[in-house]
Amino acid sequence: MAVLGCGLMGSALARRFAAGGLAVTAWNRTPHRAEALAADGVRPSASVAEAVGEAGLVVVCLSDIDGARGALESAPSLAGLTVVNLSDGTHDDVETLAQWLGERGASFLDGATFCYPEQIGEPSAMLVFSGSAQVWAAHEPTLMLLGGRSRHVSDDISGAKGLYLGSGAFFVTALAGFVESTACLLQRGHTLEEIRDTTLYGLELLRHATEEVAAAIESGRHETDQATIHVFADGARKVLGELQSADVDSSVMAAVSRKLDAAEHAGLGHLGYSAQSLL
Ligand SMILES: NC(=O)c1ccc[n+]([C@@H]2O[C@H](COP(=O)([O-])OP(=O)(O)OC[C@H]3O[C@@H](n4cnc5c(N)ncnc54)[C@H](OP(=O)(O)O)[C@@H]3O)[C@@H](O)[C@H]2O)c1
Structure with a gap:
């Protein structure tokens, strides 16, 4: 199999496949990042063409789908391959890539990574995949x-990307709020x-609150x-004042x-937090 893209995430994927006993070839635009994986049993390849040559399964993990397509374009043929894309993109990007790969005779699964590179391979790590159930079954x-x-x-x-992008509105803003909260608490001494204790309690509360919402x-x-x-709203104004001060x-x-x-102002003040969805 081949992995295209040896950034932080692509390198973790390649290492994990190799540790799982697979013969893995890896390509990266900047060659030294693929070469650095040789010590982990991954064979670096100088070109996409060489990497995908006899691969069968090609996992692509670049910054975005434009880059992924650009890389795949340099392979002389994609016929008979299965491409699994883990590069970020929109619904439209995924659908356009699906059509492009279909025209070239390749099978395609799209995916999204719900974890950090250091979690790849752990029982708790989650990646989601979408596309033909038959293709999934073959590579599960x-x-x-x-x-x-x-x-x-x-x-x-585009189901996997939709789940990932929609969930991102929660994870990314929650983490951004945590950055502000922690900076304020540390500033206040x-x-x-203490931060860990209140955060762990807050996460339990959030679990309950998110289910209700x-x-x-x-x-x-x-x-x-x-x-x-x-x-x-009243509490939020006070919290904002605390961060500002x-x-x-x-x-x-x-x-x-x-x-x-x-x-x-929209007259929703007497309702629960979830009513903001009516705005
Ligand atoms: N890191 C995470 O925790 C995480 C979690 C979830 C999802 N993801 C997603 O996984 C994907 C990769 O993330 P990453 O953390 O591995 O990013 P990264 O460390 O910044 O690596 C980006 C990779 O994309 C390559 N690349 C970018 N543009 C390219 C182009 N036009 N042509 C060819 N190669 C190109 C880079 O090659 P060069 O080395 O030559 O620059 C590098 O291999 C992204 O879509 C990211 O959103 C990452």
């Missing part, structure tokens, strides 16, 4: 090497131990007997506060 044992919680999520080729958005029932948007960047918190204010 190989792709499951990458993470124990991996799975095929949709026959629709709180210890990492998801159920409310799905059902359209936003009444609450726990905490109204008025209460959250600690002189840390508070742009994420400011956006959250603005959104809660907008919900109040």
Whole structure:
């Protein structure tokens, strides 16, 4: 098999496949990153053509789908290959790549990586894949090497990317909020131990809150007997004031506060947090 792209993630994928006993050839635009994998049992290749030559399965992990297609274009033939793309892109990018690969006789699965490189291969790591269930079945044992919680999520080729991009709105903003929160707490003299303790508790609370919010958005029932948007909006204004007086960047918190204010102005203040989905 071949791995195209030996950045932080591509290198982890190539190493894991090799550790799983597969013969892996790797190509990278900047050759030294592929060469660095030789010590892990991965064979570096100087060209895409050589890397995919007898591969059968080609896993592509570049910064984006444009780059992935550019790399694949330099192979003389893709007929009979299965390409698994783990490079980022939009729904349209995935569908365009699917059509392009189909015209060249290649099978295609798209995927998304829900973990960091250091987690690749762990039972808790999750990658998701979409595309033909038959193609997934043929390569499932190989792709499951990458993470124990991996799975095929949709026959629709852009299903994996859709899940990844939609989930990103939660993960990325939560982490951005955590950066502001932690900068403020450290600035105020709180210890990492204290931050860890409140964060772990907050994650448990978030688990419960996210389940309630998801159920409310799905059902359209936003009444609450726990905490109204008025209460959250008032609290958010105070949190924003605390970040500003600690002189840390508070742009994420400011956006959250603005959104809660907008919900109040829209007459949603008596409803639960989920009612912001009505804006
Ligand atoms: N790192 C993570 O934790 C993580 C998690 C989830 C998803 N991902 C996704 O995985 C993909 C790769 O991420 P990464 O962390 O490995 O990024 P990275 O370390 O920045 O590596 C980017 C890779 O893409 C190659 N590349 C970029 N543009 C190219 C082009 N036009 N033609 C050929 N090669 C090109 C780079 O080659 P050069 O070495 O020559 O520059 C390098 O191999 C991205 O789509 C990223 O969003 C990463």
